[in-house]
Amino acid sequence: MLAVSYSFIFSQVILGVQQLVVTRYLADCFYEKRYEDIFPAYVGMTKTTGVLASVAFLVFLSFSDLPVLLNMLAFVLFMTINLIWVHFLFLSAAKFYQAVAYSFLIGGVIAVSAVLVTDRWLMPFLTAPYAKSIALTASMTFGLIVTLFGLFTSMLLTFPRRGTRDAFAYFSYFDRYPALFWTGFLYNIGVWVGTWIIWFAPGSSAHLDTFRYHPVYDTAIFLSYLTIIPTMTIFVVSVETRFYERYRMFYGYTNEGGTYQQILRAKGAMILVLRQELQRLFRNQGLVTLLVLLFSSGVFVYLGLSPESHDVFQMTTIGAFSNAMVLVLTLVLLYFEDHRGAAFTSLLFLSLNALLTIALLPLAEDGFGLSFAIGSTIAFAFALIRLMWYINEIDYHTFSRMEPRPLTETFTRVGDWLNQRSAS
Numbered sequence: 001m002l003a004v005s006y007s008f009i010f011s012q013v014i015l016g017v018q019q020l021v022v023t024r025y026l027a028d029c030f031y032e033k034r035y036e037d038i039f040p041a042y043v044g045m046t047k048t049t050g051v052l053a054s055v056a057f058l059v060f061l062s063f064s065d066l067p068v069l070l071n072m073l074a075f076v077l078f079m080t081i082n083l084i085w086v087h088f089l090f091l092s093a094a095k096f097y098q099a100v101a102y103s104f105l106i107g108g109v110i111a112v113s114a115v116l117v118t119d120r121w122l123m124p125f126l127t128a129p130y131a132k133s134i135a136l137t138a139s140m141t142f143g144l145i146v147t148l149f150g151l152f153t154s155m156l157l158t159f160p161r162r163g164t165r166d167a168f169a170y171f172s173y174f175d176r177y178p179a180l181f182w183t184g185f186l187y188n189i190g191v192w193v194g195t196w197i198i199w200f201a202p203g204s205s206a207h208l209d210t211f212r213y214h215p216v217y218d219t220a221i222f223l224s225y226l227t228i229i230p231t232m233t234i235f236v237v238s239v240e241t242r243f244y245e246r247y248r249m250f251y252g253y254t255n256e257g258g259t260y261q262q263i264l265r266a267k268g269a270m271i272l273v274l275r276q277e278l279q280r281l282f283r284n285q286g287l288v289t290l291l292v293l294l295f296s297s298g299v300f301v302y303l304g305l306s307p308e309s310h311d312v313f314q315m316t317t318i319g320a321f322s323n324a325m326v327l328v329l330t331l332v333l334l335y336f337e338d339h340r341g342a343a344f345t346s347l348l349f350l351s352l353n354a355l356l357t358i359a360l361l362p363l364a365e366d367g368f369g370l371s372f373a374i375g376s377t378i379a380f381a382f383a384l385i386r387l388m389w390y391i392n393e394i395d396y397h398t399f400s401r402m403e404p405r406p407l408t409e410t411f412t413r414v415g416d417w418l419n420q421r422s423a424s
Contacts, residue, residue, distance in 0.1 A: 002211040003070075003137050005218070006060075007078040009192050014052045015085040016188030018045055020180040020334070025170040026093040037169065039159045042090050044167035044418075046083065053082045065209045067130050070137070077141045080148050087151035094158050103150030111143020167422060171415025175406035179339035183330065183346045190350030191323065194357040194372050195221060201361055201368070217368045219305060220312035227292050227317055228324040231285045235328050238277040239335075246270035247335065254398050263395060271391055274332070281328065289321045308365050315369025322376035323349075329383035336394060337401065341386045349379035 022045055029037050057075050064071055091100050118139045126132045156162070174181055198204065199212035206212055250266040252258070258266070293314055300310040326349055333342040352375030360367030390397065406412070 002207055002213060003074045003077060003133075004140055005213075006211065007074070007081050009195075010056055011053070011078060011081040011085060013185075013188050013192065014049060014056060014082055015089075016184040016186075017052065017181070018048065018184075019085075019089060019188075020184040021173045021177060022089060022170055023093060024177055024180055025173045026090070030093070035159070036161045036163060037166070038090070039162045040164055040167040041170045042086070042155065042159070043164050044170060045089075046086050047167070049082050049086050050079065053079055063210065070130055070134055073134060073137050073141060077137060077144065080141060080144045084144065084148050084151060087148065087155055091151060091154055091158065096154060096158050099154035099158070100151065103147050103154065106150060107143045107145075107147025109143075110146050111140050114139035114142050165423070166419050168415035168418040171418075172406075172409075172412040174411035175409055177339060178407070179343040180334075183334070183339070183342040186343070186346035186350045187327070187330065190346060190353050193350060193354045194368075194375075197354065197357045197361070198368055202364055214368075216306065216308045216365055217312055217316075219309045220316045220369060221320075221372075223313055224316040224320040227289060228285065228320050230288050231281060231321075231324040231328065234281055234284060235331075238281065239331075242273050243270075243277050246273045250394075251398070254395075267395055271394075274391065278328075278332075282325065285321060285324060289317055292317055312365055312369040315373045319369065319372035319376045322373065322380040325380045326376060326383055329380070329387050333383070333387055333390065336390060336397070338386070338390050338397070341383075341390060345379060345383045345386065348382055349376065352376075352378055 022041065025041060026038060029035065029041070057078055060074075061071060066074070088100060091097075115136060118135050122135055123132060126135055195214075195217070198214050198217045201214065203216060204212060204214040246266070246269050250263070250270045253263045253266050296313060296317075297310060300307075300313070326345060330342045330345050333339075333345070353372060356371035356375045357368075360371045363370070
């Protein structure tokens with residue numbers, strides 16, 4: 001469980017380094033019909049992710065007391081999850097959601113089945129030290145490899161132009177849009193910074209002198225994040241349907257010479273639909289969160305979880321709600337290219353969660369979930385105010401926006417050097 005948890009947590013942080021920058025690069029490629037540049041970017045991001053993941057795992061190895069075989073298996077698991085996120089990003093950009101859904105479904109079913117078969121039939125025969133951990137981790141890894149294989153096959157089918165020239169050309173976007181890097185990187189750290197701090201708080205443990213964890217808080221935060229699945233589903237559906245149509249109409253008029261009245265009407269329709277969709281999202285997720293809080297005590301008793309975990313869960317569920325809203329509003333800000341507002345939101349989200357967690361550590365379990373709830377809610381309020389202010393003046397921001405001039409060309413030069421090395 002700890003190997004899987006660590007792999008997912010730290011792979012998400014590694015994804016945040018490139019996620020939004022590459023997404024913007026792909027959006028420009030699709031808009032400008034530069035389809036031949038997409039697969040090289042996939043190759044470049046895959047290589048970069050592999051290097052970052054390997055460095056992170058070397059850090060892990062420096063203090064790992066696990067046996068060699070389990071370390072090797074943990075590396076395969078960690079690398080597989082990192083590569084899954086890369087494929088997920090490219091296929092989502094191409095809107096090939098069906099391939100993503102089937103790959104995760106089939107891989108998930110195989111992973112669960114393999115774990116159940118291992119638990120039911122192999123456990124009695126596994127008596128060597130760490131054998132059971134290795135068997136269960138291998139079962140989970142096998143299912144994730146199937147998911148990765150499905151996503152990779154879908155990549156080959158989706159992008160028939162499979163050149164590898166200038167695979168690191170997208171590095172220039174780190175210079176052009178540094179706020180995108182900071183937004184993704186800081187947000188993903190902000191999601192987990194409180195957890196990392198609490199791993200060293202009273203009540204935490206160090207399993208095999210390798211994995212830090214806090215049984216009470218980790219259980220609560222995991223269950224809390226399950227409650228925001230409706231938000232992710234509703235947001236994707238609403239953005240891809242009603243809101244995007246009005247968004248495209250408004251920017252179609254502004255970019256293609258619409259009349260002043262057409263632009264005003266399109267702006268009003270876009271803002272109205274955005275408000276309706278956000279209100280619907282807040283209302284539906286709020287209702288889910290409220291119902292979970294009302295009936296959670298019985299569920300915790302049924303699952304045999306401790307009352308301490310339930311107390312923390314009540315606060316972390318509120319924090320998870322606000323966290324989901326922060327993510328949604330940040331993405332909407334990026335839709336309108338308010339990169340500075342998105343970066344400030346991520347910075348505030350990270351800073352508040354870190355500082356409040358440290359400040360409330362003396363309260364022990366009474367303060368764990370409270371810090372997450374307060375920090376996420378304040379960041380949610382800031383993002384909402386920023387979005388309301390920005391869209392009310394969206395026509396001004398649209399017509400006065402200037403193409404950003406890179407403050408530095410460091411990443412561009414690194415990308416050019418890597419492309420030259422690859423070509424030679």
